[in-house]
Amino acid sequence: MNSDKMNKLTRSLKKYLALTCAVGTMAFASFAQAAPEEAGQQQSMTVAEMAELAKENGYKHTSTRYGYSIVCPKKPNVIPLSIMEEKAKGEVLIFDNDEYYIKNAWIIMVEAFEENEIPANIHTMDEAAQAKLVEKLSKNSGYELVRVADMGHTSGVYCITAKEIEIDTNGDGKVDEVLTSDTQMIKTFFRGQFGGRFAVELIDNPDLTPANVSAYQVGLLTFQEWPTTADDKKGAAKAKNSDKK
Secondary structure (H helix, E strand, O other): OOHHHHHHHHHHHHHHHHHHHHOOOOOOHHHHHHOHHHOOOOOOOOHHHHHHHHHHHOEEEEEOOOOEEEEEOOOOEEEEHHHOOOOOEEEEEEEEEEOOEEEEEEEEEEOOOOOOOOOOOHHHOOHHHHHHHHHHHHOOOOEEEEEEEEOOOOEEEEEEEOOEEEEOOOOOOOOOEEEEOOOOOEEEEEEOOOOOEEEEEEEEOOOOOHHHHHHHHHHHHOOEEOOOOOOOHHHHHHHHHHHHO
16 A cells, blocks of 8 residues: 555544544544544544545455455465464464564454353443453453454454563462563454454564554454355355455
């Protein structure tokens, strides 16, 4: 995606976030301070409009093996997630790398959490129930931020990893050790349109940048689960046909 289009997406996302954060409906709070002058504006793009803008200007990646599609800022190099984590299922969409060092990528994980970890009705839960879920998921999670995020067709749990993680090594309830990470990542857990348990993780090394976080957040709005797997040849054909539209 060229710089003008990326800037357009970023400006639109800032307006969208400024409005939705003001009424407390989005978890993308890390960008609320990026556009304080726009927080009072009551005109913005809807989630659906953001997704359509991304579709018009991005590259749609469809995985017939894992039954999903997502709009990327540009065509990625795709490798199996099992190369990085032996038993993990999914794909790594690489946008920038220096040989084996990944600078910018999205990790798409399937079967990313247990069935009972995140409720299927998270998008219809009231604010009090969502707050209890966030509190539960935040405990001993290693994340510095956990929020419920609107993704248009559903809601997800949006998490940012902590730079410093406090560890209780002997189980006595007291912190014995503090681990420091050189980088931070963003991970969003959610259910697809057909009940799949997905997570999309942003790798942005060495530091999270506004442009790459914006592209990641917009990409989440375009995620589509297809009723297909690698073993479902008929369903795979449907997914391919849908991708051509």
